[in-house]
Amino acid sequence: MTSETRWLPVDGLETLRLRKSAKWRTYPADVLPLTVAEMDFGLAPPVQEALRAAVERSDTGYAMPAPELGGAFADFARRRWSWNVDPEAVAAVPDVGVGVVELLRVLAHPGDAVVISPPVYPPFFEWASEARTRLVEAPLRLNEVGWRLDFDELEKAFAAHPAVYVLCNPHNPVGRVHSSEELATLAGLACRYGVTIVSDEIHAPLALPGATFTPMLTVPGAAAITVSVLSASKAWNLAGLKCAVIVTASEEMASRVNLLPPDVRWRTGHFGVLATVAAFADGGSWLDELLSTLEQRRTLLTGLLHDRLPEVTWQAPEATFLAWLDCRAFGDGDEPRDRFLEAGRVALEPGLRFGHPGSGYVRLNFGTSAEILDEATARMARAVA
Ligand SMILES: Cc1ncc(COP(=O)(O)O)c(C=O)c1O
Structure with missing residues (x-):
């Protein structure tokens, strides 16, 4: 990271919840959605224009x-x-x-x-x-x-x-x-x-x-x-x-x-x-800022998971804002996803949707703010404590 590096901003939860897309309308308001592959950053200025x-x-x-x-x-x-x-x-x-x-x-x-x-x-x-x-x-x-x-x-x-x-x-x-x-x-x-x-x-x-x-x-x-x-x-x-x-x-x-x-x-x-x-x-320069931001979120998530959910194993992705987490320590099938949702109020994609090798896995969308990742991992840790 250099001092010129600028992370893309993300609106606060109250503003994000005004969005009417699938990610923000599938779960009740007390659930943090880290599911479907939509990101929480604002639109690239050339696209908006x-x-x-x-x-x-x-x-x-x-x-x-x-x-x-x-x-x-x-x-x-x-x-x-x-x-x-x-x-x-x-x-x-x-x-x-x-x-x-x-x-x-x-x-x-x-x-x-x-x-x-x-x-x-x-x-x-x-x-x-x-x-x-x-x-x-x-x-x-x-x-x-x-x-x-x-x-x-x-x-x-x-x-x-x-x-x-x-x-x-x-x-x-x-x-x-x-x-x-x-x-x-x-x-x-x-x-x-x-x-x-x-x-x-x-x-x-x-x-x-x-x-x-x-x-x-x-x-x-x-x-x-x-x-x-x-x-x-x-x-x-x-x-x-x-x-x-x-x-x-x-x-x-x-x-x-x-x-x-x-x-x-x-x-x-x-x-x-x-x-x-x-x-x-x-949109190339905005994309470069996005990639730096996602790299920072990937590093942040690595630390948060290591500190709060040491039972979870994963290989940090080489692309995308999606983390494929091995949560078999918390159960088979979609049990880990159900526990995170029901006890933690964090929505993740259930591993079995991706086929039988997904038993005990969840997919987490980290295309969001550092604050939301912090809150989501804290809730996930409490759900399995
Ligand atoms: C690998 C892959 N293909 C296709 C899609 C969906 O693309 P589209 O909305 O253009 O159909 C996704 C969405 O996340 C995806 O991850």
Whole structure:
């Protein structure tokens, strides 16, 4: 930390509770919500300005993503990740969930197998059935350094020739930023068994200091078999505005993705496109402040857990504002989450929602103020004392 470092401010609880989004309306007022992946920081000024200007000109019609969206994303990808994206190969979709489901509909036939790696973001389980495909699990492996892709499990699953593997990179909830070597191994396996990769990279802009995000489409051999889905919605907190991008980097994948119903783009939110363009084009310095703030919150949480809840173990995430906490010392299944909620009045995501390896785990959202983290961990400690 330098003396110039500035943490992003967070409103007090009374003001936060005025928000009408899901995070603030799911639980009663005496519960501290550290659940769904919304952050408590204010909007980035360029995003706020773009939305305010749109309201002032009553600009609330249908979205017109081209050409700004592809250009803004390609410039951001080049600056942040040295990734050369063709703006023409960027298509708008309403959100990452819609993007993945619509992709599964064109990349797999009903009944085909789709592989995922739990513990993973809960809708991954539902997206496969929404697209009438069959879910196959190749769980992550927990070793002494953390949760990693398990290539034995993946090879076993790929050997049965599933249609698609849905990659989560960075991986929610464990916070792993898969290395370029791991992604190269994955690409090799997918090529060998003819598996298409849909890479959910929504958390990519949130790779924290010390981690290097590798876009799957830059991995040698991956472009011919991969389509990626990204969004500004996690890093700039725009989930309610409805805009994400699908990106391809080969003619083979572009022609498959072109089978998406043309109407999908009309369902994208106009405010989502305006805010996303502002975020990617002008939100870089705010994002840097966010990443420094999240790094500080991650360090703070490490200390608070160590002092107040020494029974909890975890690997601090390399990306995102989500902490995946092993609370098996307090019970199996969702018992730890229930105790924290009922006795501590702190809401966390229950581990089993992320699949069976989540038994005894909770996911804590630390995209908030130091004061709220202090209060939440104090309440959690009292709940299990
Ligand atoms: C890995 C992952 N994918 C997708 C989403 C949801 O994205 P969207 O709201 O754009 O559907 C989330 C939300 O937290 C997520 O963590």
